Amino acid sequence: MSTREYQVCTNCVMDTTDSVIQFDEKGMCDHCHNYYENILPNWHPDEQGRKKLDEIVAQIKKDGKGKKYDCIIGLSGGVDSSYLAYLAVKKLGLRPLLFACDTGWNLNVAVQNVEKITKGLNMPLHTEIVNWNEMKDLQLAFFKAQVPYQDIPQDHVIFASLYNYAAKHGIKYVLTGGNNSTECVREPIEWVYQNDIRMLKDIHKKYGTIPLKTLPLCGMFKAHLYYRYIKGMKVVKPLDLIPYTKAKAIATLQKEFGWEPYANKHFESVFTRFYEGYWLVKKFGYDKRRCHFSSLILTGQLKREEALEILKNPPYDERQAMEDLEYVAKKLGLTKEEFINLMEQKNKTYKDYKNTSGMISLAVKAARLFGMEKRQYR
Ligand SMILES: [Zn+2]
Numbered sequence: 001m002s003t004r005e006y007q008v009c010t011n012c013v014m015d016t017t018d019s020v021i022q023f024d025e026k027g028m029c030d031h032c033h034n035y036y037e038n039i040l041p042n043w044h045p046d047e048q049g050r051k052k053l054d055e056i057v058a059q060i061k062k063d064g065k066g067k068k069y070d071c072i073i074g075l076s077g078g079v080d081s082s083y084l085a086y087l088a089v090k091k092l093g094l095r096p097l098l099f100a101c102d103t104g105w106n107l108n109v110a111v112q113n114v115e116k117i118t119k120g121l122n123m124p125l126h127t128e129i130v131n132w133n134e135m136k137d138l139q140l141a142f143f144k145a146q147v148p149y150q151d152i153p154q155d156h157v158i159f160a161s162l163y164n165y166a167a168k169h170g171i172k173y174v175l176t177g178g179n180n181s182t183e184c185v186r187e188p189i190e191w192v193y194q195n196d197i198r199m200l201k202d203i204h205k206k207y208g209t210i211p212l213k214t215l216p217l218c219g220m221f222k223a224h225l226y227y228r229y230i231k232g233m234k235v236v237k238p239l240d241l242i243p244y245t246k247a248k249a250i251a252t253l254q255k256e257f258g259w260e261p262y263a264n265k266h267f268e269s270v271f272t273r274f275y276e277g278y279w280l281v282k283k284f285g286y287d288k289r290r291c292h293f294s295s296l297i298l299t300g301q302l303k304r305e306e307a308l309e310i311l312k313n314p315p316y317d318e319r320q321a322m323e324d325l326e327y328v329a330k331k332l333g334l335t336k337e338e339f340i341n342l343m344e345q346k347n348k349t350y351k352d353y354k355n356t357s358g359m360i361s362l363a364v365k366a367a368r369l370f371g372m373e374k375r376q377y378r
Pocket of ligand 1: 009010011012013014028029030031032033
């Protein structure tokens with residue numbers, strides 16, 4: 001923990017729990033500056049975006065002629081991916097393969113949402129069920145590693161299974177629900193470290209107990225270089241090319257499919273709920289809601305005062321947290337006491353393990369230099 005005096009941005013709700021946050025003389029933070037200077041000028045959810053989207057869609061349809069599917073969409077059951085599936089089929093006339101990944105943790109409500117969307121759109125769904133013993137081993141290794149980012153194992157597997165499947169089946173276009181509207185303020189790297197296969201393997205080598213034989217894995221260099229340049233795979237983010245707001249998306253999904261929202265943006269599983277609401281908050285003092293709310297504030301979907309009010313309360317109540325702790329511990333093969341003991345050990349970061357952050361930082365800087373990447377890397 002730093003000894004820095006507490007400060008919260010006067011424009012969003014990011015604060016000094018982000019240890020490298022910088023404030024200008026008006027008290028506005030560098031996340032805000034990044035939004036106004038780098039993201040906003042390059043973001044056109046208007047006529048310009050629509051024109052670009054129409055061009056991309058025409059190309060996807062052309063390339064997909066005669067094929068079973070023209071693109072693939074990873075469907076989690078959350079707002080962004082559900083709305084994306086609706087948009088792709090109903091509004092854009094695409095023929096996506098809907099792809100779900102079962103890591104063993106999904107909440108019923110998420111699974112039901114996936115079913116409702118698939119049925120409602122009358123589109124095929126492929127569900128990849130990952131080997132639970134391997135998944136469990138990797139997750140337990142991450143807890144033992146004492147790092148904040150406990151969502152890396154699942155995120156990695158979900159990402160890798162989708163990309164590997166698309167590459168294997170010659171599906172050229174990957175549509176993602178990633179968007180500025182709900183994600184323009186990114187979590188600081190010390191809170192949520194990136195998809196780094198080198199660190200993942202190092203942590204598993206140190207704390208894992210069984211080999212990862214079947215778990216889908218895919219390094220960033222494989223995804224960004226091999227898949228992109230050799231296999232010609234393209235990642236499209238349609239939600240950044242249209243006017244997209246969370247509240248309207250939810251209303252549409254409820255009306256069209258009887259879709260159900262969750263209590264919080266990423267609470268699609270008990271695991272995520274526990275990790276984001278408890279492990280990250282209690283052990284490290286990082287509250288991911290600050291990033292999510294700040295994104296909504298900057299894009300005019302939430303008032304700063306409202307966000308500050310919500311943040312006065314913990315992400316979820318202590319009783320539910322304890323229930324979840326016991327559930328997570330048991331599922332990972334630990335007793336409640338063993339898990340609590342694990343949680344009390346010394347915090348670590350990616351810097352305690354082999355990683356490629358230096359190389360990735362360099363690559364992003366180079367990309368920024370060539371105008372391929374607008375966002376800051378921090
Ligand atoms: Zn700010």
